[in-house]
Amino acid sequence: MLIANVRSSAFDGWTKWLKANSISLEQVPTIRTIPPRSERARPTPLSEFVNFSEAIVRETRNVAIPWLVGLNYSMSSMGELGKLIQTSKSVGGALRHFVNYFELLQNFTDISLEVDEQFTHLNYRILDPNIWPRHHDAMFSLGLAAKIMRSGIGDDWEGIEFMFETQQNEMIGNINKVVNAPCSFGAESNTLRFPTAFMDAKLIPRSDSLSRSEINSSLAAHRRYQPLSERIATLVFRDLGRSAVQQDEVARQVGLSGRSMRRKLSIEGATYQQVLDECRMRQAVFEFRTKPDLSLTEIALRLGYSEHSTFSRAFARWSGISPDAFRRNLNKCIN
Numbered sequence: 001m002l003i004a005n006v007r008s009s010a011f012d013g014w015t016k017w018l019k020a021n022s023i024s025l026e027q028v029p030t031i032r033t034i035p036p037r038s039e040r041a042r043p044t045p046l047s048e049f050v051n052f053s054e055a056i057v058r059e060t061r062n063v064a065i066p067w068l069v070g071l072n073y074s075m076s077s078m079g080e081l082g083k084l085i086q087t088s089k090s091v092g093g094a095l096r097h098f099v100n101y102f103e104l105l106q107n108f109t110d111i112s113l114e115v116d117e118q119f120t121h122l123n124y125r126i127l128d129p130n131i132w133p134r135h136h137d138a139m140f141s142l143g144l145a146a147k148i149m150r151s152g153i154g155d156d157w158e159g160i161e162f163m164f165e166t167q168q169n170e171m172i173g174n175i176n177k178v179v180n181a182p183c184s185f186g187a188e189s190n191t192l193r194f195p196t197a198f199m200d201a202k203l204i205p206r207s208d209s210l211s212r213s214e215i216n217s218s219l220a221a222h223r224r225y226q227p228l229s230e231r232i233a234t235l236v237f238r239d240l241g242r243s244a245v246q247q248d249e250v251a252r253q254v255g256l257s258g259r260s261m262r263r264k265l266s267i268e269g270a271t272y273q274q275v276l277d278e279c280r281m282r283q284a285v286f287e288f289r290t291k292p293d294l295s296l297t298e299i300a301l302r303l304g305y306s307e308h309s310t311f312s313r314a315f316a317r318w319s320g321i322s323p324d325a326f327r328r329n330l331n332k333c334i335n
Contacts, residue, residue: 002230003108004127004128004131005044005046005107006043007104008035008044009079010049011044011052013073017065023056027060046107046128047131054134056136057172063136063139063178064173064178065136066140069140070139070140070143073143079104080104081102081215084210088203090152091148091149091198091201092115092199092200093203094152094203095113098144099111101219103222104215104218108128109124110125110237111123111125115196115199120196120198120199121191122142122191123191125138125190129285129286132290133170135166138165138166142162145192146179151203152202160181160192161184161193162175162182162191163187163193164185164187165187166186168185168186228264228265229265232254235253241302281319284299284311284315287299288326288327288330292331300312311323
């Protein structure tokens, strides 16, 4: 199953901002030692990075930190993607680069840009259901997008709104005041919504930055070494609860025929059904944890099962107990 990673250089902007604002990591005893600068080009488990951002807010009680780190983040810490963004002549071009090549920074993530005549939505969510909470990582990531926007529109924040996947009572502090915009909670994705006219705002491009062909080569190399089962799991998690997950469509999106996909999975010692079942069960646990009011029937439908009983049998085979019993045990641990 896929292991979610992030570039270790993602820590750079955090440590720089914390130091500049006289916040010592010794004040956050729950944080493990972060990777030394000499190892920042290597990937770090995404769960560790998210725990890092959550712990800082929890221990300092300052919900603004992830947002401010994002707004003040150095493009150089984004590696090749940062260089490409700096070639952009408009906010829209820069945001498209940010979305299209985000995979080079962090995998197992669903990030998209939806543009219509009036409003544009930049959507972001981590797909690994084992990583939760992840509220402040979302504020940091949307802060990166806001940094790109502000380089073109300045402080003109009129018409901007935020949506977060967490519930409001799980966040610390007044988020509306932190981002200086209306916020809503309990959404399907973390979203920055802004007037589409902002996409045309001009940027001053740098001529010494990365070319599109260079970063495309990097992305192709990145994907070449990623197991097929991980690429499939990413697509399955992205669509569970949102649209029907069809094997032929998954094959098409990974650039293979259904037969070739099954053959390559067999070489890895897996089957499509095994990947799908594992994703469904892990997502079910996430739904239990984050949507306590959903019935088992509703969860079964969200996961693509036509009947509650089919889901219950599959879950019992996977976990050893019924979904009802699992949910009760989970609630006891949470409470």
